Amino acid sequence: MLEKNKIKLNNIYALLVVVVLAMPLVANNYVLNTFSDVWFYVIVCLGLNIVVGYAGLLDLGYAAFFAVGAYTTAILTTTFGMNFWMTIPFAMLFAAISGVIIGGPTLRLRSDYLAIVTLGFGEIVRLTARNLEITGGASGIYGIERPFFFGIEMNGSIHFYYAFLMLAFLAIFVSFRLQYSRLGRAWQYVREDEDAAEAMGINRVRVKLSAYVIGAVLGGVAGSFFAVKMTAISPETFMFTQSILILLGVVIGGMGKIPGVVCGAFILVLFPEIFRFVGDMRLLAFAVIMLIIMLKRPQGLWPSRLG
Amino acid sequence: MSTLDIFWQQLANGLILGSFYSMVALGYTMVYGIIKLLNFAHGDIYMVGGFVGLIVLSLLSPFLGAGWAGILVAMIISMILVGLLGVLIQRIAYVPMLSAPRLSILITALAVSMVLYNFVMSMTSGEYKAFPVDLGYEGLEFGNVFITYTQIILVSSTATLMLVLHLFISKTMYGKAMRAIAIDQDACRLMGINVKTIIAMTFFVGSALACAAGVMAGVYYGSIHFFMGFLIGLKAFTAAVIGGIGSIPGAVLGGLILGLLEAFGTQLPFIGSEWKDVFAFGILILLLLFKPTGLLGKTEIERM
Numbered sequence: 001m002l003e004k005n006k007i008k009l010n011n012i013y014a015l016l017v018v019v020v021l022a023m024p025l026v027a028n029n030y031v032l033n034t035f036s037d038v039w040f041y042v043i044v045c046l047g048l049n050i051v052v053g054y055a056g057l058l059d060l061g062y063a064a065f066f067a068v069g070a071y072t073t074a075i076l077t078t079t080f081g082m083n084f085w086m087t088i089p090f091a092m093l094f095a096a097i098s099g100v101i102i103g104g105p106t107l108r109l110r111s112d113y114l115a116i117v118t119l120g121f122g123e124i125v126r127l128t129a130r131n132l133e134i135t136g137g138a139s140g141i142y143g144i145e146r147p148f149f150f151g152i153e154m155n156g157s158i159h160f161y162y163a164f165l166m167l168a169f170l171a172i173f174v175s176f177r178l179q180y181s182r183l184g185r186a187w188q189y190v191r192e193d194e195d196a197a198e199a200m201g202i203n204r205v206r207v208k209l210s211a212y213v214i215g216a217v218l219g220g221v222a223g224s225f226f227a228v229k230m231t232a233i234s235p236e237t238f239m240f241t242q243s244i245l246i247l248l249g250v251v252i253g254g255m256g257k258i259p260g261v262v263c264g265a266f267i268l269v270l271f272p273e274i275f276r277f278v279g280d281m282r283l284l285a286f287a288v289i290m291l292i293i294m295l296k297r298p299q300g301l302w303p304s305r306l307g
Numbered sequence: 308m309s310t311l312d313i314f315w316q317q318l319a320n321g322l323i324l325g326s327f328y329s330m331v332a333l334g335y336t337m338v339y340g341i342i343k344l345l346n347f348a349h350g351d352i353y354m355v356g357g358f359v360g361l362i363v364l365s366l367l368s369p370f371l372g373a374g375w376a377g378i379l380v381a382m383i384i385s386m387i388l389v390g391l392l393g394v395l396i397q398r399i400a401y402v403p404m405l406s407a408p409r410l411s412i413l414i415t416a417l418a419v420s421m422v423l424y425n426f427v428m429s430m431t432s433g434e435y436k437a438f439p440v441d442l443g444y445e446g447l448e449f450g451n452v453f454i455t456y457t458q459i460i461l462v463s464s465t466a467t468l469m470l471v472l473h474l475f476i477s478k479t480m481y482g483k484a485m486r487a488i489a490i491d492q493d494a495c496r497l498m499g500i501n502v503k504t505i506i507a508m509t510f511f512v513g514s515a516l517a518c519a520a521g522v523m524a525g526v527y528y529g530s531i532h533f534f535m536g537f538l539i540g541l542k543a544f545t546a547a548v549i550g551g552i553g554s555i556p557g558a559v560l561g562g563l564i565l566g567l568l569e570a571f572g573t574q575l576p577f578i579g580s581e582w583k584d585v586f587a588f589g590i591l592i593l594l595l596l597f598k599p600t601g602l603l604g605k606t607e608i609e610r611m
Contacts, residue, residue, distance in 0.1 A: 058410055105596050112345045113595050115413060116544060120588035123541070127585045240537065244417060251414050281429050287421035294418050295403055298411040 020165060024158045032157040034273055036229070039164035040222060041265035045249040046171040046258070047218030052247065053256035054184060055211035056191030057107070058115040061122025062246050064102070065216040067129060067238035068095045069223025074141040074233055075134060084147035088224050095220025096213045098125070103212030107205055122243050130235040140234025144227055160229045167225065171218055175258050178214070187211055188256070252293050254300030263301060312451040317570040319454050323527070325566020326465040330520035331543035332550070332558035333472065334513030340489045340553035341509050344401060347416040349517060350540015351423040352393060356518025357531040358427055358436070359385040359392075364522075365439050373441040375460065382522045386515040393514025394507045402503075420540075427533040435532045438525040461523050468519055469559055472512070476555060485509055489553065538584070545591040551604020560602060565590070 024032060048062045069091040076087040106117045129135040136142075146155045154160065178184045186207045189197040198204050227233050245268060253264025271289070275282040293301065331353050338346045364381040371377035400419050404412040446455035476482035484505045488495050496502050524539075525531045546565045550557025565587060572586045594601070 052410075056410070058413060106592070109595060109599065112409070112413060113548075113599060115345070116541075116548070117592050117595055119541065120545075120591050124585050124588050127582075131581050131585075244421070247414070247417075255410075284422065284425040284429050287418060287425045291400065291415065291418040291422055294411065294415045295400065298404065298407045298415075 024161055029157045032161045034269060036157065036161045036164045038266055038269045039161070039168040040226065041246070041249055041268050042168040042262050043164070043171045043222040044219055044246050045253075045261045045265045045268075046168075046175045047215045047222065048246050049175065049215075049250050049255065049258075049261045050178065050187075050218070051211050051215040052250055053261065054179065054187040054191065055208055056187075057208060057211065058112075059118045059212075059215075059243075060115050060240070060247065061102070061118040061120070061125070061243055062215070062219060063238040063240070063242040064122040064125035065095045065098060065219035066223040066226070066242075066246075067125055067235075068098045068216075069220030070227040070233050070237070071129060071135055071141070071223075072220070073224040073227045074144050077144055077228075078141055079134070084145070084224075084228055088221060091220045091224040092217045095216040095223070099213040099216030100209065102216075103209045107208045107212075119240065119243075122238075122240060126235050126238050126240075129238070135235075138235065140232060140237075141227075142232035144231045144233070146231065147228055154228070160225075163225060163229075167221065172258060172262070174218070175261075179258070183207065183210060191256075248290055252290060252300055257300075260300055267301075309451070313574060315449065315452045317574060318567070319452065319458065321567035321570030322462055322563065323458055323566070324569060325546075325563035326462050327520050327524055327539065327562075328543050328546045328565050329559045329562025330465055330468065330516050330523075331539055332546040332562045333469070333555065334517045335544055335547040336550070336552055336555060336558040337485075337509050337513045339547070340555075341485060341506055342401075342405065344412060344416065345544075346513075347413065347540070348396065348419040348423060349513070350536035350538075350543065351420045351427075352389060352396075352514050352536070353517040353521045353524075353539060353543075354531070354533060354536030355392065355423055355427060356385060356389045356514075356521030357525045357535065358431075358521075359388050359518065360522030360525055361436060361438060361531060363388075368439055373439055375442075378440060378522070378526060382519055385522060386518045389518035389521075390511040390515035393510040393517075397507060397510040420536075424533060424536065431533055433533060435530045437530045438528075440526055440529075442526070457527065461527055464523070465520075468516065472516070473555070475512070481505065481508060542587055545587055545594075548591060548599075548601055549594060551601030554601070554603040557601055557603035 020035075023035065027035070044062070044066060047065075048059060051057050051059045051062070072091040072094045073084065073087040076082040076090060077084055102118065102121045106114055109117060129140075130138050146153055148154070149159070149163075152159070154163065186197070186202050189200070189202060190204060190207055194204060197207075230237075249264040249268040250261055251264070252267055253262065254260025272282050272286055275285055278285060331349065334349050334352070335346060338344055338349070360381055363385045364377060367377050367381050367384075371380060396419055400415050401412065404415050442457050444455055446453055446458070448454075476485060484495065484500045485508070487498075487500065488502055488505055492502055495505075520539075521531070524535070542565060543562065546561035547558050548561070549564055550559070550561030568590065569583050569587055573583050
């Protein structure tokens with residue numbers, strides 16, 4: 001019975017993959033752009049899910065990592081004339097470094113203090129980007145060149161649709177592999193009971209720090225692609241509300257479970273699009289629905305069984 | 308201006324800024340002390356307080372004018388209204404979540420904050436709203452240092468409110484119950500204290516104080532905005548942590564320290580005013596790393 005269900009579920013997943021791959025054949029630009037956003041949020045939500053869902057560390061400044069990736073690519077391509085693809089390793093490196101800087105000293109703190117510190121760091125990164133010259137100050141960096149992929153200039157919605165889709169698949173694969181790895185089990189153990197985990201010989205600080213760094217790298221890569229898709233970035237893109245939005249995506253779907261987080265990313269992007277007709281009130285409607293979901297299903301719509 | 312003049316001027320500015328922070332920090336610290344909840348929506352309550360004050364004031368000004376009498380009455384009315392809003396939020400959003408995991412209630416608080424903030428944003432179309440007051444710019448001059456009467460009245464009103472709060476907490480039965488609940492909720496229940504009512508009362512007092520700060524900010528700066536709660540919420544939290552979260556004198560002290568640090572920080576040669584928020588958050592982070600209990604907080608022993 002269980003085996004049969006699993007085959008059924010796999011069929012559904014396979015069908016979904018075919019649908020998303022074939023979508024650009026029939027969809028118009030608006031739909032493609034919206035879905036590129038969905039895949040983008042799938043990537044960042046999965047990145048944050050590693051920190052919040054797997055390791056149980058509340059991070060309210062995730063947009064900072066995403067900003068580091070985006071600014072690294074933007075600065076390296078515009079100021080230093082580097083090829084976009086060459087900037088990705090740098091974006092990953094700098095995101096990882098910022099993960100260590102933020103995570104390293106703060107991981108000893110209790111959960112609510114950690115939340116505030118990450119929030120403070122997120123704001124510091126944004127304000128620094130706003131005040132420095134190399135990051136273009138308040139107006140940000142514009143005129144970021146579109147990359148070439150085997151001779152094709154990536155300038156259409158369809159190119160970024162596939163780019164973000166592939167990254168999303170990659171993020172799902174990485175999350176899936178991590179979840180059942182030795183490290184993934186250690187994260188979940190630390191999340192459930194930190195002291196017991198430590199007593200079992202898990203190095204608490206190292207395990208948490210690796211969650212931060214891996215989450216940061218995913219965010220950084222997403223940021224790089226975001227920068228070339230938008231061709232312009234400004235500090236206001238990385239506001240606190242952005243971090244909160246990503247966090248809500250993780251939470252409403254169900255922390256710690258990949259299908260839940262993917263579903264959360266869909267709600268995050270599609271809900272405001274579908275409710276466009278309510279105009280100004282759509283964000284309010286969105287906020288109210290978030291609140292109701294939190295009150296009625298604090299574990300999320302599709303929770304992890306372990307939670 | 309001589310260096311000494313700048314010193315006194317920044318001292319005055321810092322005290323005003325600091326008294327706003329203190330008022331908001333009090334709400335954080337009271338709620339945290341009693342149910343260990345970091346009420347993320349508190350900054351937005353301050354913002355809503357400003358807007359409720361604006362509405363009440365516009366309704367009253369035909370009768371009472373745009374002077375201090377109108378402001379005082381409007382402030383008291385809006386403090387009651389926003390206090391009730393605080394209780395309503397607590398009933399709807401926090402009471403059902405008290406037994407849920409820590410992370411869930413924090414996120415619920417974030418959702419409440421989003422609701423308040425988006426509500427005001429859609430009501431005001433994201434515009435600045437001018438406060439209908441006319442207080443003039445008269446004041447006292449001490450050499451080159453100039454302090455307006457508005458500033459003096461605002462600082463003394465925050466001092467009065469804090470004194471009232473202090474008397475309420477230390478002299479009345481309700482205040483005693485609040486202090487007792489912060490120590491041991493279950494024991495209080497056994498002793499016949501109505502814990503639910505007292506928690507609701509804490510939210511009422513905290514929200515009313517935030518509202519008073521919101522109205523005063525409107526009076527002081529002349530206009531209010533839906534986004535004004537975010538930054539002050541974060542700063543007030545910083546203030547509460549500086550003083551030691553859960554400690555009421557700590558919140559006042561922390562607010563004043565943060566206000567003064569910011570005012571003087573902008574005068575340092577290498578930190579311009581555009582870095583002042585970075586400076587404040589930097590202090591918060593360093594403090595949490597090296598002295599998470601704050602100046603007046605007690606060390607919490609974690610039992611397994």
